[in-house]
Every structure is written in C-alpha cells, then in structure tokens.
Amino acid sequence: MHINKRYTFIDKILFVSSLLLSISFAQAQTTTTAITNKSIPAVRTNKKIMIDGVLNDSAWLAAPVATNFVEFRPAFGNIEDAKNKTEIYLLYDDDAIYIGGFCHEASVDSISKELVGRDVIGVNDYVGVLFDTYKDKINGFGYYITPLGEQYDAKYTNNGEDGSWNSVYESKANIVAGGWTFEMRIPYSAIRFSSNKIQDWGINITRNRKKSGKQYFWYPLNPNVGGTLFSQAGLWTNIQNIKPPLRLSLSPYLATYANHDGTTNPKTWSTTISGGLDVKYGISAAFTLDMTLIPDFGQIQSDNQVLNLSPFxxxxxxxxxxxxxxxxxxxxxxxxxxxxxxxxxxxxxxxxxxxxxxxxxxxxxxxxxxxxxxxxxxxxxxxxxxxxxxxxxxxxxxxxxxxxxxxxxxxxxxxxxxxxxxxxxxxxxxxxxxxxxxxxxxxxxxxxxxxxxxxxxxxxxxxxxxxxxxxxxxxxxxxxxxxxxxxxxxxxxxxxxxxxxxxxxxxxxxxxxxxxxxxxxxxTNNNFLDHGLWIGYKWLKPNMWYNNLRFNFNLTYSRRYMPSSYQMFEVNSNINGQFKNLWNGGIYVSYTAAQNDFYEPRVEGRVFKIPAKHLIDVWLNSNYAKKYSAGLEMAYYATSKFGTSGVDISPNQSYRFNKKLTISMNSNIQLRYNNIGFATLDAGKSIMGSRTRYSVENIWVFKYNFNNKMGVNLRARHYWSRVNYHQFYNLQEDGGLMTTARDYSSLANYNINYFNIDMVYTWQFALGSFLNIGWKNAIQNFDPTLDRDYFKNLKSTLASDQLNNFSVKVIYFLDYAKLKKKSNV
Structure with missing residues (x-):
C-alpha cells in the first residue's frame, strides 16, 4: 500500500518535470545570442619597459588599447561608465608579454584593497588577462593583479578554473589620483603556446570592482550562453616569431624542524634537517616535466579531522x-x-x-x-x-x-x-x-x-x-x-x-x-543505479530589489544494481540570489522518502530502513567587501519516525581593521536528537542506537601582511563532538529495530576533541623564492566525561598533552633562461 502511494507521488513529479522540460524546449527556440567580434593587434616592441606600475615608458605610446568593457554582472550588456573606464595596453618582444593598465575610479576611496598574499583575491578589486594560446576555446591561462600589486594566476579547462596552478611573472601596481595603474611582465616560460611563426591567440580581459559589485569583460561574456570561459573571447592577432624558450627552473629547498612531543613520558624533543629539489623542465614547446625529489610537506595546513560515524x-x-x-x-x-x-x-x-x-x-x-x-x-x-x-x-x-x-x-x-x-x-x-x-x-x-x-x-x-x-x-x-x-x-x-x-x-x-x-x-560505495533530473531558471537582469535570482529543482531516484532493490528517492528545490545591497541569500527545501540503507548496518546483506525526512535550509551573507561582514546559515530536519530531528547553525564573520590586518571566525554547530545509527557489532549482528550528538567546529584566522611580499597567517581550529547513546536496538531481518535491554554505551559513546594551530610567516625575498617560518600545534583529547559543556570541554582540551612543531624552510627559485641572459651580458 505504501509502495503504491510512493510511486503515485513519483508519477506526479515526473509529469510536472516533463511539463517543465517541454517549456524549456519551447523557450530554447526563442533564445538569441548576440555575437561580437573584437580583436587586438599584436604589436612588438624593442624598447625597455621597467615593471614599476607607472605607465611612463615610451614603449606604451605604440601599444594598442583595449577599452569599452562590457558589464558581466549584475547587469549584462552595459558599457562601463566613462568615470570608471578601463584601459589595457598589450605589447610583446622576444622574451615576454607586457600588459599595462589604468583602472579609472571616480573616487580613490571606491577602490577595494587588502593585502591577502599570493593566489588569494579576498575583497580586492582586480584585473585579469586571459589567454587561449591554442585557440581551442577551452584551455587557457589567466594572470591577475590587485591594486596593491598582489598576484593570482590560474589555468582554465572545461572543468573550470584551477587556481592552484602557479607561474612566475613580474607585476607592480600603484594607487594614483583617479584610480590605479599596473604593469605585468609575463615571460614566455610562464605560458604554453605553439612554435608557429604567426599565431592568433584567444584573449579576454576582466575587471572586478568589488565595492560596486560589478564585473566587466573586454569581450562580452553573456551569462546565458553555455560553454567554457573561452567560448566567448576575442583575438590577439598576428603574433610573429615568438619562440618558446628552454624552460628549466630549479627550486632547491632546505628545511629544519624542531619537534616537541608532550604526549610521551618524559616529554621529548627531536630535530631534523632535510633538503630536496623541485624541477620544472620544458620538454618541448608544449610539454613540461615537474618533479619533486625528497619532497617535504611539513608546513602544509593540518587536516580538519572529525569524528566519523558514517560507514564511509x-x-x-x-x-x-x-x-x-x-x-x-x-x-x-x-x-x-x-x-x-x-x-x-x-x-x-x-x-x-x-x-x-x-x-x-x-x-x-x-x-x-x-x-x-x-x-x-x-x-x-x-x-x-x-x-x-x-x-x-x-x-x-x-x-x-x-x-x-x-x-x-x-x-x-x-x-x-x-x-x-x-x-x-x-x-x-x-x-x-x-x-x-x-x-x-x-x-x-x-x-x-x-x-x-x-x-x-x-x-x-x-x-x-x-x-x-x-x-x-x-x-x-x-x-x-x-x-x-x-x-x-x-x-x-x-x-x-x-x-x-x-x-x-x-x-x-x-x-x-x-x-x-x-x-x-x-x-564511497558501488552497486547502484541512479537517475536524476535538474531544472533551473535564472533572472539575471537587476530589478528593484535584486541583482540576480536563480531557481532550481532536483529529483533523484536510486536503486541497488544487484540485486535490484529500491534505495532512495529525493526531491528538492532552492532559490538563491544577490540583493541590491550586495547581500546574498537563499532557501532550500527537500523531501526524502523512506530509504533502504544497505551500508549503515556494517554487515553485508543487511538493510536499515530509514524513515522519510524533510529539511529546510536558509542562509544570508552580507556584503563581504565591507570592513565587517557576516553570514548565517541555519537548517532544520525531522523524520517521520523515532522523533529524530536535527539543527545546523553556521555563522561566520570577518573584520578588516585595515589593508594589513583581518580577523575572521567560522563556526559550524550540529545538534542531533534521537538520531538512529550504527553503534557496534555483537556476535556479527548489527546493534543500532538512538543517540544525541553535539558537534561544534570553530575556526579562527588571523592574517597580517606587512606588504605584498611578506605576511603572517595564523589559523586555529577546535572541533568537538560528543555522542551519547540512550537506547539500543537489534537490527531485524526486515530492516526494522527491536529494543534490547543490553547497554553498549561503553563501546559506542564518544567525547572527542581536535585542536590545531597552523601559523606561517612567509617572505618572498626574490621572484619565486620564499622563506617560511612555521609553528604547528596539535592536540587530540578523548575525554570520557560526557556531561561537560563546551567551554569546560575546551579548557580540558587545552590542558591536555600536545605536539608542537617549529620549522624554517627556504625555497630558492633558479630560472635557467634568466641566468643564461645574465651570463651573456
């Protein structure tokens, strides 16, 4: 009887989905895309350009200018205001690409700027130049600069943006009357291209003005057109006689560590010294070999460890x-x-x-x-x-x-x-x-x-x-x-x-x-056959109270593949968007029908029948370009049986004291009541339990940058999870539960804490070369006392034995092409 009701409900959902799909096909016939052809001629220079962020080198007088940028968001299609116009200049020579720019601002106070370190944008305004060197409209490279001269670079594929990719290039920026100026020098060793004598590259240029919430592209990027970032791009034409250099760089490192183990008796100190080498070698114009010999990862950020009660x-x-x-x-x-x-x-x-x-x-x-x-x-x-x-x-x-x-x-x-x-x-x-x-x-x-x-x-x-x-x-x-x-x-x-x-x-x-x-x-698992449908609609033209809105509807139906049996059916929907004051928020609702969970029992062939669940999730974030920004996400769910419910509360806030100092805090609080899950095994049988679980995660980040080459970042994280079982059940053959009087609390209850500090001082003392001084602190506390509140629990954790690690690491970048050029002088 229940199965028939469930499939009747599914049939209704599929009918509505089919109707929406038919509307989408009809709408597709009326969608038009304006195509704009824009290009920049490639101009070679033989004059010296000093990368100081000042556009006074005579070479720039011959450079073509890219201007008349088009708004991408919030209102696609508008030409940028003349008071805030963007002027970008491009040149090249035998060794590098040169990019200069003047980003006009009606008021210097409207420039959003913060020292955040390399490969981070933060709240900064920025300009990015994007090259599709093979003109395949999929793959490319992006080089970005902020008003304070910090760099961000990325690779692009049909998977999107890879911001972890790094290259070595020069840049400098200056805030001046009427806006900010910049210069970049991108050596050919920092980009990949063919060896053809005459080339055309795909190109686009973007500018983001954070306080206004506006982003522009030189070649219009229509958000209603699918495809990759470079499917809508202009051309940099007639690039002649550029040759990929011998790309060979070495990054030797030397590191020393002092470790204090406070978990032993007696407490111990130990020291280590290590060295190694990272190598980048251009095998050909297109291919690069990256090698790390005797790698050292001692200064990487600590894992966000959690108490894992899932089967995965x-x-x-x-x-x-x-x-x-x-x-x-x-x-x-x-x-x-x-x-x-x-x-x-x-x-x-x-x-x-x-x-x-x-x-x-x-x-x-x-x-x-x-x-x-x-x-x-x-x-x-x-x-x-x-x-x-x-x-x-x-x-x-x-x-x-x-x-x-x-x-x-x-x-x-x-x-x-x-x-x-x-x-x-x-x-x-x-x-x-x-x-x-x-x-x-x-x-x-x-x-x-x-x-x-x-x-x-x-x-x-x-x-x-x-x-x-x-x-x-x-x-x-x-x-x-x-x-x-x-x-x-x-x-x-x-x-x-x-x-x-x-x-x-x-x-x-x-x-x-x-x-x-x-x-x-x-x-996480195999043995499934899933079907899904996603439908979305977007309003991208700003209205009286919003800049954009997006709505989507999702449907998922899952079965086991072998033997075939029902697992899960879920339908959910959400609407989210950005408001006129640059705040953003949304609401998400879902309904999950009764499930068959074949993994929670931890015994092959057994199933746990999870009752139906409904959930609502709302979130709101303020304008993060402001000195103080905050956000809050709250979710509530409940099931149709066992009295199971849960609340998630995730506040975040950040305060930027000035361009150098920012402090932020992110929290995640999870409260679970009468949550049913696996407790232990007894003679090969699954014992399930009803439990109350409180989990709290707090992450504090203190960032101070002395300048765009030197800064300190301290990240502290405390994670606490307390699990208290109050009723146990034998899992039955049909997936139901039968109460047992036996108490398994000593095997199933948890009170676990993880506390970590990761602090790194970084100084880029030369191009691509760094001095890093680090301190890492780690505490793991398995406290059997369940009735402590959060602050007593934190106090107990901080008083526990801990591990401390102090390190100094020097990485020096050696570029063969640059060394050879110096030796020939």
Missing part, C-alpha cells in the same frame, strides 16, 4: 603543493584522489589483529613515505592534451614488541608505484573526448589495481545542447582467493541544455557491485 571514509582536502598545482588534466573523470599517494598504509589496521597475547605496538606510522613524484603535462597545437603522473612510496613497517622486550617488524605497506595517464583531445564547439588510466602497482603478494575510463563532453555549434558521459572499467589484479582478477564497470550519461535562462540536465549513473577505484581514487 572521510575525504580530506589535498594541501600538498605538488599535487594541487597544474593537475587539471589528472582531475578529469574524478578518478584521482591524490591523498592515496603517501597516505594510510594498506595494512595499517591489520597490525592490531595480528598481535599475540603478550605483544604490543611500539610504532605504526599512519602514512607512507613518498620517495619522489613526477608529472609530465601539456597540449599540442592540434589540441591533444597529454598528462602522465608517476609517484613512488617506500615500504612501511610497524614495530611490535613482546613482554620480554623482543621486537619484530610487520610490513604495513609494500613499495608502491602510482601511475596516471591522460589523453584529452579538444574538438570543435568547446567539445572534448578523453581517455584516462590509473594504475597502482605493489611489490610482493599484495594485489594491484587498474582503472580505465573514456570521457566525452559534446556541445552543438551554438552551445545550447550538451551530451556528456563516462564509461569506466576497474580491475583488481590478484585479489580473489584463487589469485584471479575482479573486474567492475561504471558509467555516467547526461544530456543538458546549458544555454538560455531555462536550463536542465538529465542523467544516469550506474556502478556495478565489483567496480572499485579506491586504490588511487575515491568513492
């Missing part, structure tokens, strides 16, 4: 520079999770199970040691992108000791080689096809893994329609008891209308029960 692994952010910079090719297909490299040993959790009654663990490192890593990436003139990544981690061992003091070692991870190969061919109309292979090879008897995927992303000529998909085959080699291989399959299919005010996409995701990508990728 926590996915942490990647903070290691080598694995974040220039990895846009390797991120295609979502098959690469770089934390696998140098991550947790394969048999880390087996050590405890292999102990005899008189043994204990002396040491069991939680991460493997990375020996080296190499990347080769680039794109040919015909649009073929090639990427190869290889990394090797050494074998890892745990040390075990018995009661007599005799010790032994146990291998927790063998010598392991990780490899990724990507072929990505751009096509007409912003389309592309890709082939990706990931491989994990382990020495010895452990299994190996291999995943191969084909990806396509196809647009029609006007970028109105898109057909995309991916097909994957995974192989676990030698994993079966007889030494055989396990082969799995997965695919994604999607059809979308990305252009116009009315958009939609429909998709199918299928993954069989043998597919696995987790040896070098990340996925």
């Amino acid at each position: 692994e926590v996915k942490y952010n990647e903070n290691r520079t080598f694995f974040t910079e220039g990895t846009e090719l390797f991120s295609k297909g979502n098959l690469f999770y770089s934390r696998r490299i140098g991550g947790e040993p394969l048999h880390y959790w087996d050590v405890q199970n292999n102990l005899t009654s008189n043994e204990h663990i002396v040491s069991n490192p939680s991460a493997t040691k990375l020996i080296n890593a190499t990347k080769i990436s680039g794109r040919t003139a015909s649009g073929l992108g090639i990427g190869v990544l290889n990394a090797i981690s050494s074998a890892q061992y745990a040390t075990i000791e018995d009661n007599t003091g005799k010790s032994r070692t146990e291998e927790t991870s063998p010598l392991t080689n990780y490899n990724i190969i990507v072929l990505d061919q751009t096509l007409k109309n912003n389309s592309s096809i890709s082939l990706i292979n990931t491989n994990t090879w382990r020495a010895g008897k452990d299994y190996d893994a291999n995943v191969t995927a084909g990806i396509w992303d196809l647009y029609d000529k006007k970028n109105k329609w898109n057909f995309s998909g991916q097909a994957d085959v995974s192989q676990l080699l030698g994993i079966l008891p007889n030494g055989g291989n396990q082969i799995g399959y997965s695919h994604t299919l999607g059809f979308a209308k990305p252009s116009g005010r009315f958009n939609f996409s429909v998709y199918q995701n299928l993954t069989d029960n043998k597919y696995s990508q987790n040896d070098l990728g990340y996925a």
Whole structure:
C-alpha cells in the first residue's frame, strides 16, 4: 500500500518535470545570442619597459588599447561608465608579454584593497588577462593583479578554473589620483603556446570592482550562453616569431624542524634537517616535466579531522603543493584522489589483529613515505592534451614488541608505484573526448589495481545542447582467493541544455557491485543505479530589489544494481540570489522518502530502513567587501519516525581593521536528537542506537601582511563532538529495530576533541623564492566525561598533552633562461 502511494507521488513529479522540460524546449527556440567580434593587434616592441606600475615608458605610446568593457554582472550588456573606464595596453618582444593598465575610479576611496598574499583575491578589486594560446576555446591561462600589486594566476579547462596552478611573472601596481595603474611582465616560460611563426591567440580581459559589485569583460561574456570561459573571447592577432624558450627552473629547498612531543613520558624533543629539489623542465614547446625529489610537506595546513560515524571514509582536502598545482588534466573523470599517494598504509589496521597475547605496538606510522613524484603535462597545437603522473612510496613497517622486550617488524605497506595517464583531445564547439588510466602497482603478494575510463563532453555549434558521459572499467589484479582478477564497470550519461535562462540536465549513473577505484581514487560505495533530473531558471537582469535570482529543482531516484532493490528517492528545490545591497541569500527545501540503507548496518546483506525526512535550509551573507561582514546559515530536519530531528547553525564573520590586518571566525554547530545509527557489532549482528550528538567546529584566522611580499597567517581550529547513546536496538531481518535491554554505551559513546594551530610567516625575498617560518600545534583529547559543556570541554582540551612543531624552510627559485641572459651580458 505504501509502495503504491510512493510511486503515485513519483508519477506526479515526473509529469510536472516533463511539463517543465517541454517549456524549456519551447523557450530554447526563442533564445538569441548576440555575437561580437573584437580583436587586438599584436604589436612588438624593442624598447625597455621597467615593471614599476607607472605607465611612463615610451614603449606604451605604440601599444594598442583595449577599452569599452562590457558589464558581466549584475547587469549584462552595459558599457562601463566613462568615470570608471578601463584601459589595457598589450605589447610583446622576444622574451615576454607586457600588459599595462589604468583602472579609472571616480573616487580613490571606491577602490577595494587588502593585502591577502599570493593566489588569494579576498575583497580586492582586480584585473585579469586571459589567454587561449591554442585557440581551442577551452584551455587557457589567466594572470591577475590587485591594486596593491598582489598576484593570482590560474589555468582554465572545461572543468573550470584551477587556481592552484602557479607561474612566475613580474607585476607592480600603484594607487594614483583617479584610480590605479599596473604593469605585468609575463615571460614566455610562464605560458604554453605553439612554435608557429604567426599565431592568433584567444584573449579576454576582466575587471572586478568589488565595492560596486560589478564585473566587466573586454569581450562580452553573456551569462546565458553555455560553454567554457573561452567560448566567448576575442583575438590577439598576428603574433610573429615568438619562440618558446628552454624552460628549466630549479627550486632547491632546505628545511629544519624542531619537534616537541608532550604526549610521551618524559616529554621529548627531536630535530631534523632535510633538503630536496623541485624541477620544472620544458620538454618541448608544449610539454613540461615537474618533479619533486625528497619532497617535504611539513608546513602544509593540518587536516580538519572529525569524528566519523558514517560507514564511509572521510575525504580530506589535498594541501600538498605538488599535487594541487597544474593537475587539471589528472582531475578529469574524478578518478584521482591524490591523498592515496603517501597516505594510510594498506595494512595499517591489520597490525592490531595480528598481535599475540603478550605483544604490543611500539610504532605504526599512519602514512607512507613518498620517495619522489613526477608529472609530465601539456597540449599540442592540434589540441591533444597529454598528462602522465608517476609517484613512488617506500615500504612501511610497524614495530611490535613482546613482554620480554623482543621486537619484530610487520610490513604495513609494500613499495608502491602510482601511475596516471591522460589523453584529452579538444574538438570543435568547446567539445572534448578523453581517455584516462590509473594504475597502482605493489611489490610482493599484495594485489594491484587498474582503472580505465573514456570521457566525452559534446556541445552543438551554438552551445545550447550538451551530451556528456563516462564509461569506466576497474580491475583488481590478484585479489580473489584463487589469485584471479575482479573486474567492475561504471558509467555516467547526461544530456543538458546549458544555454538560455531555462536550463536542465538529465542523467544516469550506474556502478556495478565489483567496480572499485579506491586504490588511487575515491568513492564511497558501488552497486547502484541512479537517475536524476535538474531544472533551473535564472533572472539575471537587476530589478528593484535584486541583482540576480536563480531557481532550481532536483529529483533523484536510486536503486541497488544487484540485486535490484529500491534505495532512495529525493526531491528538492532552492532559490538563491544577490540583493541590491550586495547581500546574498537563499532557501532550500527537500523531501526524502523512506530509504533502504544497505551500508549503515556494517554487515553485508543487511538493510536499515530509514524513515522519510524533510529539511529546510536558509542562509544570508552580507556584503563581504565591507570592513565587517557576516553570514548565517541555519537548517532544520525531522523524520517521520523515532522523533529524530536535527539543527545546523553556521555563522561566520570577518573584520578588516585595515589593508594589513583581518580577523575572521567560522563556526559550524550540529545538534542531533534521537538520531538512529550504527553503534557496534555483537556476535556479527548489527546493534543500532538512538543517540544525541553535539558537534561544534570553530575556526579562527588571523592574517597580517606587512606588504605584498611578506605576511603572517595564523589559523586555529577546535572541533568537538560528543555522542551519547540512550537506547539500543537489534537490527531485524526486515530492516526494522527491536529494543534490547543490553547497554553498549561503553563501546559506542564518544567525547572527542581536535585542536590545531597552523601559523606561517612567509617572505618572498626574490621572484619565486620564499622563506617560511612555521609553528604547528596539535592536540587530540578523548575525554570520557560526557556531561561537560563546551567551554569546560575546551579548557580540558587545552590542558591536555600536545605536539608542537617549529620549522624554517627556504625555497630558492633558479630560472635557467634568466641566468643564461645574465651570463651573456
């Protein structure tokens, strides 16, 4: 009876969705796109340009000017005000591209500026120059500058912007009467292009004026047109006789660490000194080799550790520079999770199970040691992108000791080689096809893994329609008891209308029960067949009270693939936008029908029936260009059974004292009442429990920049999670719960704290060269006292034993082309 009601409801939803789709097809016939052709002639100079931010070099008199910028947001199509006009000048010579600009402002006070450090925009106004050097309308490079002369650079693909990519270029800016001026020098070693004698590049230029909330593009970027950023771009024409230089740079480093371990008795000090080398070498005009030898990641930001009660692994952010910079090719297909490299040993959790009654663990490192890593990436003139990544981690061992003091070692991870190969061919109309292979090879008897995927992303000529998909085959080699291989399959299919005010996409995701990508990728689970629909409508023309509004509707239906059975049905919708005062906010509502959860029980073949749930989420953020900005998000959900409910409260606030000092705080408070979830196993049976859970996360950031080359950043984070079970249940065969009188609280209750401080002083003492002084503090407190409030709990945490790490690291950038030029003088 309940099943019939559910499918009647689904039928109604599908009928409404079909009606909306028919409207979108009709609307598509009336959508028109204005096409503007703009170009800038390339002008060569033989005069010297000093990069000081002052446009008084005589070379600029011959430079063509790009002006008449068009508003992108909030009101697309308006020509910029003459009082705030933008003038950009471009030149080139045998060695570099030169960009100068005058950003006019009616009042200097209207310039939004803050010292935030490299690769951060913050609340700054900025100008960015974007080059599509192969003119494929997909891939490109962006070079940005703020009024205080700080840099931000990025790579662009059909996956969007990769802000982690870094290049080395010169820039300087000055705030002057009537606005601000800048100059940039981009050496050819910092950009990739073909060796053709005569070239045309795609180009666009953007300016953002944060206090007004307005962003402009030199070539109009219509937000109602689908495709990539470079699908709407002008041309930089007739570039002649530029030659890609020998691109070779070395970044040797020297680091020293002092570690104080307050968790041992007696407390111990230890020191280490390490050195290594990062190498960038231009194999050809298009391809670059990146290599890190004896890498050092001791100063990276600490992980945001949490108490994980879910059946799935926590996915942490990647903070290691080598694995974040220039990895846009390797991120295609979502098959690469770089934390696998140098991550947790394969048999880390087996050590405890292999102990005899008189043994204990002396040491069991939680991460493997990375020996080296190499990347080769680039794109040919015909649009073929090639990427190869290889990394090797050494074998890892745990040390075990018995009661007599005799010790032994146990291998927790063998010598392991990780490899990724990507072929990505751009096509007409912003389309592309890709082939990706990931491989994990382990020495010895452990299994190996291999995943191969084909990806396509196809647009029609006007970028109105898109057909995309991916097909994957995974192989676990030698994993079966007889030494055989396990082969799995997965695919994604999607059809979308990305252009116009009315958009939609429909998709199918299928993954069989043998597919696995987790040896070098990340996925929570396999064995599903999902279908989904997304419909959106946007109002981008400012009105009396808003600058823009966006509405979308989503529907998801999920089944297990084998054996086929219902898992989940959800429908949700949200509306969000920006108001005239540059505040933004939105509201989200969802309904999830009763679910069959096959993972929470932690026993194969068992299911937990989750009751239906409804949720509402609202958020509001003030104008973050103001000195003080704040935001608040609040969500409430409740289920139809067990009295389960939850509240999420996420406030954030920031105060900018001046252009140098900013303090911010972000919080996330989660309150769960009568939450039903897995508690423990008893004789192989799932024990579920009703629990109250409070989780609080507070992150404080103190940023002080002395100038645009030197600054201090301190980040402190405290995470607390308390879980108190008050009723336990035996999970029944039909997925229901039966009350048990047995108390499992000693096994299931938690009171966990993580506290971290990450402080780094950074000084860029030369182009591409840095001195970093760091301090890291870490506390883990597993407090059995459940009835403490937050502040008593924090006080107890700060009084606990802790780890402190002090470091000094020097990185020096050596550019072969620059050294050779100096030696020839």
